[in-house]
Amino acid sequence: KAGVTQTPRYLIKTRGQQVTLSCSPISGHRSVSWYQQTPGQGLQFLFEYFSETQRNKGNFPGRFSGRQFSNSRSEMNVSTLELGDSALYLCASATGGYNSPLHFGNGTRLTVT
């Protein structure tokens, strides 16, 4: 079974631009979560989607948004990029139950200059 696929692996953007990251979950998984990982803040939860509906949201500004499609694929968008948005963005899929483990992709490394 194919794992979670995130594209692109690396991205360099300048301040003020916007970016869209993509995540394809494991087949059959309906839950997709997004995390931001930085050396200083650790792993920070952004949001979770289940069957195209956002059902959990972390404490990030409105510049961070996401969506999920009917095939469970998900995208995350960051508008008006800031230097502090430089991070590894991780996507994880799960079957949906609260105690089902997350399966992570290898992440997208975003650098904002």
Place this chain on the structure above:
Amino acid sequence: GDSVTQMEGPVTLSEEAFLTINCTYTATGYPSLFWYVQYPGEGLQLLLKATKADDKGSNKGFEATYRKETTSFHLEKGSVQVSDSAVYFCALSAPNAGNNRKLIWGLGTSLGVNP
């Protein structure tokens, strides 16, 4: 509120040494507990899990026991290898008010194993 406290790193050991990474939690109700591992340049992988008190999760020589009386889920391995060098995350999962997933993460513990 719910929380996970993990021992700070980095931890540096020699090959074949015994490993313990401490993890304690606070939670209402009956959470599930997880250990994830992140190897350099990769995403996190589930290492092991336990869903109720006294359960022992095990995988790849690692073990952790869900101790409700001490609210702990310490990770142990009897003999570490260089290939175990990675960052280890303890996590707690429980239903929130809407019966959706609430996942609380520890800050991660970096482990380096020298040959």
